[in-house]
Amino acid sequence: MKRKAESQSDRSNGKSILKKRAKTVLSEEEVQKCFRKDLFDKDVLKKHTKSYAKSEPYKHSVIDTLINDKLLRAVRDEIRDNVHFTPKETDIYKIHQSGDLANLDGLDDGALEKLPSLLKLRDAMYSSSFRKYVAKITGSGELSGRKTDMAINIYTPGCHLLCHDDVIGSRRVSYILYLTDPDLPWKEEWGGALRLFPTKTFEDEKGEKTITPSPDFTKSIPPAWNQLSFFAVQPGESFHDVEEVYHAESKEQLERDGGRIRMAISGWFHIPQIGEEGYVKGAEEKWGKNSSLMQLQGNPAAYDFPKALPVEVESPEKDSQDSEESVFEEGDLDFLLKYMSPTYLTPDTLEQVAAQVMETSSVTVPDLLSKKFSAKVREYFEGQEKLALPSNSEEIEKGSWKVAKPPHKHRFLYQQPKKATSGKSKKGFDRELTPIEEILQVFLPSPQFRKWLELATQCEITKHDVIARRFRKGMDYSLATSHEGEARLELCLGLTPSPGWGDDEESDDEENVEEEDEDEEEDIPAERSSSSKSKQNGNSKDKTQPPELKPVQEVGEKKEEEADVGGHEVFMAGDDDEADEDAAIYKASSEAEDDNVLFTMPATWNKLSIVLRDGGVLKFVKYVSRNAKGDRWDISGVFDINEAEEEDSQETAVTLEDSEEEVFQGFPDSSDSDSECGNY
Known part of the structure; x- marks a missing residue:
């Protein structure tokens, strides 16, 4: 059963005591200090914009060094020392996940004091400067700073996330910021890569077009410390998965590899909300409706394989005797x-x-x-x-x-x-x-x-x-x-x-x-x-509670797991x-x-x-x-x-x-x- 931190609920009456604290707003100078020094230079922005436009199999971008290294190391330490992770598994994924970082403000003062760098990183990622930066590269249009949507995910050996396109609700841009061991570079053979799938367009006799993903990925982006991978959510096109983190050949090898712990902060930028710059009444509903239509455009079921091939059987004629008297004939038994x-x-x-x-x-x-x-x-x-x-x-x-x-x-x-x-x-x-x-x-x-x-x-x-x-x-x-x-x-x-x-x-x-002995008499x-x-499978990330505070080392240090x-x-x-x-x-x-x-x-x-x-x-x-x-x-x-x-x-x-x-x-x-x- 999931443990709740004492700060999250009142044990006496069960009512939430999450504090209604206003989200902090970083100054422009503070935001700039959170990122690498030259990130916002015009030449750097231009380079990433061009790279994004030319990328395949669909438009995406990778920024090799995003955050101020000192800040990100502090974030990783805070996570390892204080954040509790819940193992979760469904048909599509197997991961260890924190609560929603959008709810960090709900922690009490004592708990929040343990995560100052993580809070600063969240606010910098959703700052106006960085949102405009991402919108410029992707051409996504304005992005919400109020609707934050991010969590920390840890993939240990055996963890994975299968193919999907990220199209849910008002999501506009998906991103992954890697917090792998900064002093032990991740090796490609360990797995854990973000993999992108191309799509094929089919046209039927009536000229109706259907887009469907191919079964083989064509782009693999291995994790790396302080690397940001992101792409605009494209209904029916932005299909991707996270490659399984592969097991080591031995416990000793796993220890030398640092446990192969793929830690990352992943999330989405959303359509502007009421009161925000770029908000358009009805835009979110229209986006959701169009997304669904894009996913169902044409006749996608026609390109699903295998097809059912049911064969009708001939019913034997019933004789006048009781059906229970039906027997296997000698030929049937043979x-x-x-x-x-x-x-x-x-x-x-x-x-x-x-x-x-x-x-x-x-x-x-x-x-x-x-x-x-x-x-x-x-x-x-x-x-x-x-x-x-x-x-x-x-x-x-x-x-x-x-x-x-x-x-x-x-x-x-x-x-x-x-x-x-x-x-x-x-x-x-x-x-x-x-x-x-x-x-x-x-x-x-x-x-x-x-x-x-x-x-x-x-x-x-x-x-x-x-x-x-x-x-x-x-x-x-x-x-x-x-x-x-x-x-x-x-x-x-x-x-x-x-x-x-x-x-x-x-x-x-x-x-x-x-x-x-074949001659031994069989028992009935x-x-x-x-x-x-x-x-027991787990739910997707908790949208209502802030991260629970408990050291994460237990995820990486677990030596014996059930096969x-x-x-x-x-x-x-x-x-x-x-x-x-x-x-x-x-x-x-x-x-x-x-x-x-x-x-x-x-x-x-x-x-x-x-x-x-x-x-x-x-x-x-x-x-x-x-x-x-x-x-x-x-x-x-x-x-x-x-x-x-x-x-x-x-x-x-x-x-x-x-x-x-x-x-x-x-x-x-x-x-x-x-x-x-x-x-x-």
Whole structure:
């Protein structure tokens, strides 16, 4: 739970006692002293203005030395000694962040006395002189000095910020001022760079143009002490991210690198407010409206990939007998046994799976694939990971993989079925299929698997859409999205061969299964808690409280951190309360009891998850850190169900707002015995 400083609230009645102190105004002479001596010279201003105008992929500028070095060192010391940072994580970022520096004036006298240099820096950055300086370079027009919007962000190894365009509300100019160690220059190989993405303009048959960002960045700006990077916020164009700060090879190396602490003050200049020079009534509302229109200009969805490719299934004719008497025919079993562990074809096991789905709307099935077929799949995936991929997306797409885009929504590699196979034997294709194609085009779309899934979920399936995904370490992710409409079954078959993804207990169990005597009698699977864990995410920066005072060394000096390499798939409850926030940033409460993460599953090997997902539930795959031992591989599928079946399951569809229980329940690891499955 977030600790509040004693100066921020009255413990007796809960009322805020933030002081209503007028913001200080520095004299022009004081402002000039805060910056480097020649910054405001006409020749220097002219140089930066020309550089900005010629910059690519969109207009931006970098000022190598901005602030008086003595002042900035004092600011860094004050931050390290006094400012408290809160770790925050959502689908789009992982950072340590202070409170809003706009609220420094709310601190009591004793607390504010500890941050005099930081206060001076803030007031100098939002002074009339510097705002006009930035406006001249960017051509942004007048900027507000009253609406200050800045915070201190610290990126330690594993921290990152994914692709976005900064378009929220009245923002006009974005900036980052780096406070990295002044005596230990930041190295480019440590990561943490500001990276800019180019955009492409598409024109349809009607002449309507759409601008969308490319999946590859073309400009990288590494951090440096006292460096300012800034650009005008351009809706639909100013896409950027912050590269992950990479882990060191060892603790000793990390110590030699000073902890790789990327500290920076970042923020925005806004449109002038009422009473300020340059204020125009209605301009802020118009800016916000135009920004939204720019982001949605043309038909951006037409250039989102991958596209859904749902395949309608033929419903078998119902005979006069009870539907529960439906059985697997001998041919069905022969087909399924090529791919699936026999345990999951027994009547008792299927009944338990179905009961679990009916109770919690979800289930995990470990060791779904048979030992023989899974060994073949593992060998294939391990071989694929050893092959070097081109770094450029266009080069990648010359092969069998495509790149998910645009990057402010998702980025990963994918394959889709070339055609609906309806259970066709792999011999029916013009070449030998790879294991991933065999799962994608033969096994999962087959009527035999569909029959198994209907028995396992008690749902009638009407459509299916499957896709193979590869999330490359240090590159890939999918941001939070929801789906419209009725509840549907969503499957994910984890095929990640590398360990260390937070599911080691199950991995160990799988290894033990491999060593078991195949002739040993199997136990019938029973319900147990899976490794699914709620992950507490943080809110975006606090707009109402000043920074909390507590030394920051704890951020950089934390030696042992739980291994978290990302790659987990997360389901979250929808949150419509923050309509004015960036839709790409899905937020969760910092209070454990208000945590809106429904459940999360790490990357796994040979484990199937089945979820009855209701409309409005968000889902994403967390960015995969470069520190992961491999890529995340899976087959993801959407299976639409009959509306009548959905109505029967309405109360248990995965909304989960009323349940505090973890919904994923698994079954003990299964081994392939030679016992007869029998008909079901």
